[in-house]
Structure formats: C-alpha cells, structure tokens
Amino acid sequence: MDKHQYESASVDAKLTAATSAIAGERSSLDATTDKTVAALNRVDDKVTAMRKARTSDPDTLGDKVFRMAFPAVVGLVGGKVFSSVWNLVVAKVHPSPDDDEQDRQQGLVMSMLFAAASAAFGTLLTSVSTKGVQKIIDRMQAKRD
Structure with missing residues (x-):
C-alpha cells in the first residue's frame, strides 16, 4: 500500500467515523x-378541548356575573333587613333600662341566637335567590336559542 492509498484509507476511516457520529447525534x-x-x-389537543368547552358553554359573561352577584346582594340586603327587624323586636321586648343587668347577663346568649338566626336567614335567602337566578338564566338562554 503506498502513501496515497494509506492516506485515502485513513481519510475514509475518519469520514466513516464522523458520519456515524453525526448519525448518532441525528438519532x-x-x-x-x-x-x-x-x-x-x-398542548394543542388541550387548547382545542378548552376552546370547545368555552364555545359550547351557553352562559354569557352577563349570565355569570348575574349568577354570582345577585345572590350575594340579596344575602347582604336580607342580612341588613334581618338586623334591623331584630333590633326593633329586641327594643320592644326590653324597652326599659330597669332590666339592663338582666340584659347584660343574657347578652352572650342573645348574641349567639342572633348570629345563628341571621346566618340561617341569610343562607335561606341566598339559596332561594340562587335557584331563582338559575331559572331566570335558563329562560334567557332559551330565548337566545
């Protein structure tokens, strides 16, 4: 083997080694x-599913705001009305300052009774208004369709 053939074989071996290294990197x-x-x-499939869920949702932004805000406002107003009625009733039950000592002793019990009654009344109002709002929204959506 002469020098030229030897160099050519060496270059071929180096080229083969480099090609196999590149093939390994490529794989x-x-x-x-x-x-x-x-x-x-x-990710694309997830975005597509989310888009389909959003476009198939019959609720508009107004429906969602109405569904959230109306029961909250009704509960807040109902709580204030209940508090006012409670204060009127308590003022009529204990109109004189002569029984202030007895009122102080019963203060904790009356406070707990007020809190329980107020919470129950607020929960009832919120529950009823939530169901009413859902019926209103259902009717509005039926008209839209």
Missing part, C-alpha cells in the same frame, strides 16, 4: 424532536 436529535412534537401536540 438523538430525532428522538428529542419527536418528544418535543408529541408534547406540542398534547
């Missing part, structure tokens, strides 16, 4: 690329 890149594409496809 590694292909695997990474496949994983990245699969992850992007999963």
